[in-house]
Amino acid sequence: MELRLLRYFWTIAEEENISRAAECLHVTQPTLSRQLRELEQELGTPLFERQSKGLVLTDAGLFLKSRAGEILRLTQQTTQEFVDRRQxxxxxxxxxxxxxxxxxxxxxxxxxxxxxxxxxxxxxxxxxxxxxxxxxxxxxxxxxxxxxxxxxxxxxxxxxxxxTEQWGLLVSKDAFVAQQSSVHPADLAGMPLMLSNRPEVQQLILDWSGLTRDQLNIIGTYNLSFNVLPLVTHQVAAALMIAGALSNRQPADTRFIPLAPTMQTxxxxxxxxxxxxxxxxxxxxxxxxxxxxxxxx
CATH class of the missing domain: 3.40.190.10 (Periplasmic binding protein-like II)
Structure with missing residues (x-):
């Protein structure tokens, strides 16, 4: 599969229209349509569904777009690295x-x-x-x-x-535990919790608390803290996280309470x-x- 064809496919997927993609690529529309057909034939599967509102990616097309994006970025970065070495x-x-x-x-x-x-x-x-x-x-x-x-x-x-990064519990200011100066393992029992989806972090918290996963009421996990802040504000659950994840964006109606014993990484x-x-x-x-x-x- 040529990089040129991946670029053609990527542009079509972004524009969702052959004509606009052809303009972006500075090729004729018939040429681009032919190249797309050849790529679909090479892969043995349709990459787009032709609908009245434009081209829509099939499941195979979505998969290829993800891989094409990584390959094209890596190609661009590799080219840049050779330029860097010349400069x-x-x-x-x-x-x-x-x-x-x-x-x-x-x-x-x-x-x-x-x-x-x-x-x-x-x-x-x-x-x-x-x-x-x-x-x-x-x-x-x-x-x-x-x-x-x-x-x-x-x-x-x-x-x-x-x-160091200080671990603690982010809670609503209206939560009962918000009156405490620190959070102990016993305070977590039965409390609805959100924590990182990383297994290493989950094990870190279990080791600190001395509790099993079944003893914690984990109702949700996350990879970045931004989307859990409204859930904490509305008391859906408290969130175990580091203080640094809240820099300059902690909601005014929440409180970050350090863990005790102290946990730092x-x-x-x-x-x-x-x-x-x-x-x-x-x-x-x-x-x-x-x-x-x-x-x-």
Whole structure:
């Protein structure tokens, strides 16, 4: 399957119309229609349903669009990396993943210093949960990432960041527990809870509480905290999370209560050990090493 055909397919899927896609690609409509038919024949399945309102992706088309997006982004990034290596004066690009945490500020401070020293450098920040970020990192779509422990770092070189992340319970100010200065394991018994969908985080909370999963009333899970905030506000459930996930966006009618005994975790800067780094990425990691110490191999 040629990259050219993937680009054609991707553009058609985005525009949902052959004519508009042909204009975007600067090819004729008959040429584009023929290329689409040939791609469908090659794959042995229709990729679109022709409806009055336009083209609608079939299940096979949705699957191919997801894969095509990853391939085209990886191709673009690989091309950019070769350009970066030709331009040794640090006019390259950084692709960085970052979780919701206090250490988002750490990344911002490091980027501020870096682009001040190398003003031709550009960057992209991909914000998501640790498991999604590591998937993007493994596919080569990200150069490095800041992840929240606990996380399996067997494949990565790591540098632990010094700012710790405080765990607690986010509750409505009208909840009974909101009057407490801390939350103990016994306070969680029977309380409707939401927590991260990451198995490592769930185990961390079980280890802290000394309770089994059956003893906790977990009614929901999440990967990012943004969408759970209204549920906490309306007392659907309380949410176990880190304080850094609420930076500058905690609803006024909620309260974050630290866990007791205190539970803290670190964030780590990670990158693949087996991947050759561009000069720009290597230098950016060096900035972190100068600020916070050497990385673990």
């Amino acid at each position: 040794q004066l640090f006019s390259g690009h950084l692709a960085i993943g970052c979780v919701e945490a206090d250490n988002s500020d750490t990344l911002a401070m490091m980027l501020e210093d870096f682009v001040s020293d190398y003003p031709q450098v550009t960057f992209h920040i991909f914000s998501s949960a640790s498991d999604i970020i590591t998937d993007q990192l493994d596919k080569g779509l990200l150069d490095l990432a800041i992840l929240l422990e606990p996380v399996n770092t067997d494949k990565y070189a790591t540098l632990t960041l010094p700012r 670190n964030c780590v800067l990670v990158w693949r050990r087996d991947r050759l780094l561009t000069p720009v990425v290597h230098e950016f990691i060096h900035y972190f090493q100068q600020a916070f110490g050497s990385a673990k191999a």
